[in-house]
Amino acid sequence: MNVNKNNENVLENIAISTPWAPVKIEDTDSIPKGDMPGDKIKIGPEHIKKAQLIFPELLDILIPALNRHPNKRAVIAVCGGSGVGKSEIASLISYYLNCLNVGSYTLSGDNYPNRIPKYNDAERLRIYRQSGIKGLIFNGQYIDGRHQIIRQLQDSGNDSEPEYVKTYPWLSIYQNAGRNGLKNYLGTGNEIDFNELSAIISQFKNGEDYIYLKRMGREETELWYEKTDFTDKKVLVIEWTHGNSHNIQGVDIPILLNSTPQETLEHRRSRNRDGAVDSSFTTMVLGIEQEMLISQASKAKLILSKNGDLLSYHDFIRIMAQEQF
Structure with a gap:
């Protein structure tokens, strides 16, 4: 697809008009959201505040990226852990770009695991438990009577609970080996079809007007593809925990929405009506994902704290190191 002169002028006009003036949003429900089926996204004042903080900084990076590309197209990834507002802020970024006549589409990376969610959850648990038992065998600790104890703990969902140690x-030994096994699955090609998502990014940047995008629910029959129109789109915004992964190709601007483990815990606790804390297994998964995000953070072009502060990579590392103690 050839870029016409009008598109070039739009990019030039954006550069001239900076600093950017925020657009007043009358109805957040009317803003197009990501494409994950059944995803409930509620944009609030804090999301708007953070998006407005990010957006001018983003434009300074995005405009050169668009102008460098032959098709004047670029890919942004909004990543981070649970509860940081990836879906909401990605939707707002797309909305603001569309208001500037730079067509944008928001894609949810959660549509691209190799298994539907309920089977992926089961696979995570299977890997953890099998790795744990193999760890006991390797260390000569899988002796008489312990199989029954492990079975009881598994039946009650307590085999990952540190208190039982x-x-x-x-x-x-079981828990450490299980966690190591889980680390070799979460966020890897064994869990996620990075190749498919990277191919979509390649199609987009190569100027394809129509691209088939995956949709995934929780049941076997809830998996299909939709032919999506990109004729007027210049920016693809991916909202996803793994948007800054080393396994994904073609992302121009990774944005990390940071949340410390304590902030994540407090958010998830407040989100549950009964005040219940996540299961020990879910906490373990979140912890591993946090480690992955930290290891990939050096690639992020922008880092935003949970409190809404733009961070340098050095500040990010310092804050996360303090959290360890």
């Missing part, structure tokens, strides 16, 4: 010291 006090009663069964050998359980630490």
Whole structure:
């Protein structure tokens, strides 16, 4: 697809008009959201505040990226852990770009695991438990009677609960081996079809007008593709935990929305009506994902704290290091 002169002028006009003036949003429900089926996205004042903070900085990076590309197209990835507002802020970024007549589409990376969610959850648990038992065998600790104890803990969902190590010291071997096994699955090509998503990015940047995008629900029959019109789109915004992964190709501007483990815990606790804390297994998964985000953070072009402060990579590392103690 050839870029016409009008598109070039739009980009020039954006550069001239900076600093950017925020657009007043009358109805957040009317803003187009990501494309994950059944995803409930509620944009609030805090999301708007953060998006307005990010957006002028983003424009300074985005305009040169668009102008460098033959098709005047670029890809942004909004990544981060649970509860940081990836979906909401990505939707706002797309909205603001569309207001500037720079067509933008918001894609949810959660449509691209190799398994539908309920099977992926089961696979995570299977890998954890099998790796844990193999760890006991390797260390000579899978002895008579322990199989029954492990089975009881698994049946009650407590085999990843650190408290039980006090009663069964050998359980630490099971839990550490299980966690290591899980680390080799989460966010890897074994769990996620990075190749498909990278191919979509390649099609987009190569100027394809129509691209088939995946849709995934929680049931076997809830998997289909939709032919999506990109004729007037210049920016693809991907909202996804793994948007800054080393396994994804073609992202121009990764944006990391940071949240410390304590902030994530407080958010998830407040989101539950009964005040219940996540299961120990979910907490483990979130912890591993946090480690992945930290290891990839050096690639991020922008980093925003949970409190809404733009961070340098050095500041980010300092804050996360303090959180460890």
